[in-house]
Amino acid sequence: MSLDTSWYTEIHTAQGSAFSLKIKEKLLDEQSPFQRIEVYETEGFGTLMTLDGLVMVTDLDNFIYHEMVSHPVLFTHPDPKDVLIIGGGDCGTLREVLKHPGVTRAQQVDIDEGVTRAAERFFPELCESNNDPRAELYFDDGIKWVKDAAPGSYDIIIVDSTDPVGPAEGLFSAPFFRDCHRALRDGGLIVQQSESPLYHKKLIDDMRATMRGTGFASTLTLNFPQCSYPSGWWSATLASKNGDLSTFRERDAAAKAFKTRYYNAAIHRAAMALPEFMRS
Amino acid sequence: MSLDTSWYTEIHTAQGSAFSLKIKEKLLDEQSPFQRIEVYETEGFGTLMTLDGLVMVTDLDNFIYHEMVSHPVLFTHPDPKDVLIIGGGDCGTLREVLKHPGVTRAQQVDIDEGVTRAAERFFPELCESNNDPRAELYFDDGIKWVKDAAPGSYDIIIVDSTDPVGPAEGLFSAPFFRDCHRALRDGGLIVQQSESPLYHKKLIDDMRATMRGTGFASTLTLNFPQCSYPSGWWSATLASKNGDLSTFRERDAAAKAFKTRYYNAAIHRAAMALPEFMRS
Numbered sequence: 001m002s003l004d005t006s007w008y009t010e011i012h013t014a015q016g017s018a019f020s021l022k023i024k025e026k027l028l029d030e031q032s033p034f035q036r037i038e039v040y041e042t043e044g045f046g047t048l049m050t051l052d053g054l055v056m057v058t059d060l061d062n063f064i065y066h067e068m069v070s071h072p073v074l075f076t077h078p079d080p081k082d083v084l085i086i087g088g089g090d091c092g093t094l095r096e097v098l099k100h101p102g103v104t105r106a107q108q109v110d111i112d113e114g115v116t117r118a119a120e121r122f123f124p125e126l127c128e129s130n131n132d133p134r135a136e137l138y139f140d141d142g143i144k145w146v147k148d149a150a151p152g153s154y155d156i157i158i159v160d161s162t163d164p165v166g167p168a169e170g171l172f173s174a175p176f177f178r179d180c181h182r183a184l185r186d187g188g189l190i191v192q193q194s195e196s197p198l199y200h201k202k203l204i205d206d207m208r209a210t211m212r213g214t215g216f217a218s219t220l221t222l223n224f225p226q227c228s229y230p231s232g233w234w235s236a237t238l239a240s241k242n243g244d245l246s247t248f249r250e251r252d253a254a255a256k257a258f259k260t261r262y263y264n265a266a267i268h269r270a271a272m273a274l275p276e277f278m279r280s
Numbered sequence: 281m282s283l284d285t286s287w288y289t290e291i292h293t294a295q296g297s298a299f300s301l302k303i304k305e306k307l308l309d310e311q312s313p314f315q316r317i318e319v320y321e322t323e324g325f326g327t328l329m330t331l332d333g334l335v336m337v338t339d340l341d342n343f344i345y346h347e348m349v350s351h352p353v354l355f356t357h358p359d360p361k362d363v364l365i366i367g368g369g370d371c372g373t374l375r376e377v378l379k380h381p382g383v384t385r386a387q388q389v390d391i392d393e394g395v396t397r398a399a400e401r402f403f404p405e406l407c408e409s410n411n412d413p414r415a416e417l418y419f420d421d422g423i424k425w426v427k428d429a430a431p432g433s434y435d436i437i438i439v440d441s442t443d444p445v446g447p448a449e450g451l452f453s454a455p456f457f458r459d460c461h462r463a464l465r466d467g468g469l470i471v472q473q474s475e476s477p478l479y480h481k482k483l484i485d486d487m488r489a490t491m492r493g494t495g496f497a498s499t500l501t502l503n504f505p506q507c508s509y510p511s512g513w514w515s516a517t518l519a520s521k522n523g524d525l526s527t528f529r530e531r532d533a534a535a536k537a538f539k540t541r542y543y544n545a546a547i548h549r550a551a552m553a554l555p556e557f558m559r560s
Contacts, residue, residue, distance in 0.1 A: 003283050003291075003298060011283075015340075016323030017507075018283060022296035043296030060295075061478065064555075198341065198507055225505055225513035227297075227478055232512015233505035262555045270550035275344075275542045 008040055008048065010055055012230045015199050019055070019228065021045050027122060032114035034167050039122045045228065047122050049090065051115065051162055057090050057123065061227045065193075066126075067263040068224045068271065069236050070096035071256075073156055073191040074103075075268065076238065076248040080155040081105070084183070086142035086171065088160035089115030092126040094135060097158070099258040105134055111167055113139040143170045149183040157184060159192035164203070172207060177214040177239075184241045190216070194237040196230050197223055197278060204235060204278075211239040220245040221278070222271035224262070288320055288328065290335055292510045295479055299335070299508065301325050307402060312394035314447050319402045325508065327402050329370065331395065331442055337370050337403065341507045345473075346406075347543040348504045348551065349440055349516050350376035351536075353471040354383070355548065356518065356528040360435040361385070364463070366422035366451065368440035369395030372406040374415060377438070379538040385414055391447055393419040423450045429463040437464060439472035444483065452487065457494040457519075464521045470496070474517040476510050477503055477558060484515060484558075491519040500525040501558070502551035504542070 003009060009020040021042045028039035040048045046059025057065075070093050074080050081104045083097050089110035097106045110116060116137065120127045129135060138145070146157070157180050161168040170176055171192070180190050190211075194204050208219040216239035226234035238245055253265035283289060289300040301322045308319035320328045326339025337345075350373050354360050361384045363377050369390035377386045390396060396417065400407045409415060418425070426437070437460050441448040450456055451472070460470050470491075474484050488499040496519035506514035518525055533545035 003289055003300075007298065009283055009298075009300075014324065016302035016325065018287065018289075018298075018300040018302075020283075020289075020298035020300065022298075044294065045296065198505070223505075225478070225503075225511075227511045227513060231505075231507045233507060259556075261557045264553075264556050264559075266553035267555055270553035273544075273546035273550035275547055276539075276544050277541045279544075 008042070008050070010053065010230075012199065015230070017230070019230070021048055021058070021228070028118055030114065032112050034112045034114075037114050037118050039118055049118060049122065052166060054163060055228045056162065057092065057126070058228045059123070062092055062126070064224055064262045065226050065229070065234065066092035066096050067260050068222060069093055069158060069160055069191060069193055071253070071260065071263045072222055072236070072248065072268050072271065073158065073189050073238055074100050075253045076245060077155055077189050078187065078249070082154045083107070083156045083158065084109065084146075084154045085158045085160055086146065087162070087168065088158065090119040090123060090126050091116060091130055092123070093158060093160045095126060095129040098129040098132050098134060103134060105136065107136045107138060109138045109140050109142045109145045111139065111141050143176055146176065146179040146183050149179070151182050152185040153183050155185055155188055157188070157190045159190065161193060163195070174210050174214050177211055177216070181215045181241060186241065187243060188241040189238060191236050191238045194221060194235045196233055197235050197275065198231040198233055201278065204237060207237055211237070216240060217242045218245050220272060221274065223275070224271050288322070288330070290333065290510075292479065295510070297510070299510070301328055301338070301508070308398055310394065312392050314392040317394050317398050319398055329398060329402065332446060334443060335508045336442070337372065337406070338508050339403075342372055342406070344504055344542045345506050345509070345514065346372035346376050347540050348502060349373055349438060349471060349473055351533070351540065351543045352502055352516070352528065352548050352551065353436055353438065353469050353518055354380050355533040356525060357435055357469050358467065358529070362434045363387070363436045363438065364389065364426075364434045365438045365440055366426065367442070367448065368438065370399040370403060370406050371396060371410055372403070373438060373440045375406055375409040378409040378412050378414060381537075383414060385416065387416045387418060389418045389420050389422045389425045391419065391421055423456055426456065426459040426463050429459070431462050432465045433463050435465055435468055437468070437470045439470065441473060443475070454490050454494050457491055457496070461495045461521060466521065467523060468521040469518055471516050471518045474501060474515045476513055477515050477555065478511040478513055481558065484517060487517055491517070496520060497522045498525050500552060501554065503555070504551050
């Protein structure tokens with residue numbers, strides 16, 4: 001059965017697969033200096049935002065990604081206060097980070113102000129913490145931001161980027177990781193979205209090797225479902241400036257005072273399990 | 281972007297989503313007495329079999345489903361000897377079951393011989409244990425089979441069915457579960473594929489309630505990725521005739537003498553974690 005033009009389709013060329021969402025209406029189509037930003041009202045997934053034609057966020061399933069790119073790293077660090085988010089322009093990660101009362105400052109540095117303006121308009125619930133006094137929103141080049149940061153500025157760096165093509169390509173490179181390592185305090189942690197375990201195992205392996213090669217002491221890849229991303233299965237890879245990553249503040253996670261829809265302490269532990277084919 | 285006719289597409293109407301695979305060639309198209317069986321060579325997923333237009337199995341990702349519908353239940357039972365598979369005509373579940381040396385007999389009862397004949401031809405690796413002396417293949421109505429089974433015939437029943445429409449509809453009903461309960465020995469376990477946590481939470485909740493309502497002592501839903509099924513995220517629900525399901529033979533699973541590609545003891549434990557939205 002072929003799909004007519006009432007469907008938005010994202011083709012994953014290397015795997016010969018595609019994911020489609022039936023569209024009610026296109027709400028926005030604008031070319032920013034960096035990328036094409038489109039917003040749709042879908043039949044079953046609520047609002048959808050795409051960047052250069054690739055799904056960035058949908059109402060239905062963004063909670064899984066946003067919770068898994070933030071709470072595991074925050075509950076792994078013993079006492080995170082200063083958090084830097086690179087990318088994350090839809091502000092959903094920022095909202096999750098600020099659920100942690102111990103965080104005193106969360107800087108979000110996305111290169112494209114257009115993404116945040118679109119999120120404020122079409123995903124207001126993701127932006128509900130943008131006015132938190134601890135939130136600082138910057139629209140700047142994240143690679144340069146980290147390069148210019150004073151050594152030991154952050155407890156946690158979250159790289160919430162698009163795929164490693166276009167504006168985000170440099171966020172997957174050794175110089176960037178080296179700068180992140182320097183910008184972190186002792187005990188600091190970085191986490192980066194690391195694509196699909198099924199489709200992009202080599203990218204994950206390479207990212208882990210690059211992180212270790214740029215001074216990080218250990219790495220840990222977390223897996224979780226993400227329906228609207230290629231293969232429906234996604235990952236985030238943590239690296240520690242020093243120390244190991246085999247434990248987290250499990251009691252604090254179990255006793256968290258804020259609500260989540262996917263994350264809990266058992267899910268955190270579960271996301272750490274590597275399938276047999278990823279162990280090699 | 282719209283997809284032309286060189287793509288196979290499965291539309292998930294209720295969610296307004298679709299999953300597509302680019303096709304090189306159609307290898308089989310036949311109408312059995314029960315359903316339409318099609319086999320394709322895809323660009324990136326290897327061979328694909330569909331039943332009535334819905335993905336049943338692909339080379340790329342069937343290992344996850346087949347391993348997760350079999351090894352967790354087998355490592356939960358203390359000493360499984362007699363196993364019944366309802367459905368499972370592609371024989372991939374049978375192959376996994378027979379990796380357990382303690383199993384003395386595995387009966388596979390699929391209503392449609394055409395599925396198994398197509399699997400033998402196009403998925404020979406899934407059928408590599410069909411001639412194991414412990415394997416018994418029957419082509420019959422699984423609902424009637426369980427109804428006619430002597431009480432206490434099996435240690436484990438695996439329901440490896442298609443979606444709850446068409447031939448498989450009765451496999452999701454109370455009378456069938458009641459018959460399964462009777463056909464199981466003391467300590468017996470049933471496991472059934474239970475669709476997508478994201479798309480079909482009500483079905484999962486209903487199945488668990490029906491299992492408990494038909495005499496099963498406890499239930500446990502396992503989650504795992506399955507790229508080519510709706511939402512890319514799938515589940516299997518276990519129920520025990522008596523006894524609880526909170527533990528499994530973790531040491532045996534960790535020391536298993538056979539190879540898997542997804543399953544291991546840590547993954548088994550991980551699959552038992554329920555996301556926050558499924559806890560209610």
